[in-house]
Amino acid sequence: MIGLIVTGHANFGSGLTSSVNLIAGEQEDYRHVDFLPTYSTEDLAREMTKALDDLKDCEGVIIFTDLMGGSPFNVAAQISRGKDNVRIVAGTNLPMLVEIVMSRKFMDDLDGLVDSVIETGKEQVTKYEFKQVVQEESDDGI
Numbered sequence: 001m002i003g004l005i006v007t008g009h010a011n012f013g014s015g016l017t018s019s020v021n022l023i024a025g026e027q028e029d030y031r032h033v034d035f036l037p038t039y040s041t042e043d044l045a046r047e048m049t050k051a052l053d054d055l056k057d058c059e060g061v062i063i064f065t066d067l068m069g070g071s072p073f074n075v076a077a078q079i080s081r082g083k084d085n086v087r088i089v090a091g092t093n094l095p096m097l098v099e100i101v102m103s104r105k106f107m108d109d110l111d112g113l114v115d116s117v118i119e120t121g122k123e124q125v126t127k128y129e130f131k132q133v134v135q136e137e138s139d140d141g142i
Contacts, residue, residue, distance in 0.1 A: 002104045002113060003055030006097065007033040007048060007076065008066030019094055024101045029058050035072050045075045052079060052086070060085040060110040062100065062117075064092040087114045095124035 004027070006013040013032030020027065031051035035044050048063075055061050063080065065073040068090035080086035087110055089096070099120040100113060107113055 001029050001058055002100075002108060002110060003029040003031075003058030003061040004097075004100060004104070005031045005033060005048065005051045005055070005061060005063045005076075006092065007035065007044075007063065007072040008092070009035050009070060009072065010037065012066045012072075016092070016094060016097055020097050020101055023098055027101055029055055030101070031055065033072075041071050041075055044071060045079055048072075048075055049079050058085075059108050060087070062086075062110070062114060063088045064097065065090045066092060085110065087111070089114060089118065091121065093121050093124060096121040 006016050008016075011034050013034045017027075017030070017032040020030075031054055033044070033047045033051050039047075052061060052063075061080075061083075063076040063086065065076055065088060067073060073088065073090050076088045080088060096117040100117045103116065104113060107116075
């Protein structure tokens with residue numbers, strides 16, 4: 001199975017994980033790492049390395065981060081350097097995580113999974129517009 005790590009600023013990782021668990025149940029081979037205000041980047045690197053080590057028996061690992069270029073993303077890039085079976089996805093949203101926890105049980109193509117969840121993430125960002133339907137009057141009375 002593909003392992004998952006969710007990380008980001010403050011309680012991004014634990015918050016999204018809480019939502020994923022509510023929707024899809026507790027996940028195996030899944031870790032979250034928060035970047036708390038009291039953490040240095042060294043603390044974050046230590047916690048992310050620990051999470052990556054916990055998933056060392058997985059066929060691959062996808063690290064989901066909040067912002068590209070932010071500290072969690074940069075640390076993920078640093079600790080995964082030279083690891084052929086680790087991918088990093090930035091701009092993570094809840095639909096992406098729900099998609100991945102459901103599909104990783106049936107699919108073990110690391111790059112295929114990454115491409116699929118990125119597409120889901122893009123599709124789920126949309127603007128809702130309320131359109132009022134106006135019924136035209138009819139001579140039939142109905």
